[in-house]
Amino acid sequence: SLSSILITQFKEASVGLQLATELGTLALLANIFREMMALLGTPLIRKYFGKLAPISAAGVNSMDVLLPSITHYSGKDMIPVAIFHGILIDMSVPFFVSLFCSL
Structure with missing residues (x-):
């Protein structure tokens, strides 16, 4: 994911290549696990937390990989919301990653 690459690049100068690579790997794994939980848990997330919850849980994947699942469980009226x-x-990933990596 983009965030894992950016974290590795931004943190390399301050913490060294080894730790920066570990942080980037951790970010990638967190994204993969979140996406899998959103993909497999969409019906339960929708049932217990509402129509917008699967979109929030999907993150950036709400506009591509998880859009069919979101459409199925939250309705076709949620397509524009999911894509937006x-x-x-x-678009906000580079800004927020650079902001938090500079702290």
């Missing part, structure tokens, strides 16, 4: 959410998150 995915684009907004995708």
Whole structure:
């Protein structure tokens, strides 16, 4: 994912290559696990937390990989929201990663 690459690049100078690589790997694994939980848990997330919850849980993947699942469980009226959410998150990643890596 983009965040794992950016974290590795931003943190390499301050913590060294080894730790920066570990942080990037951890970010990638967190993204993979979140996506798998959103993919497999969409019916339960929708049932217990509402129509918008699967979109939130999907993150940037709400506009591509998880869009069919979101459409199936939250309804076709959620397609524009899911796509907008995915684009907004995708565009904000470089800003937020650089902000938090500079802290």
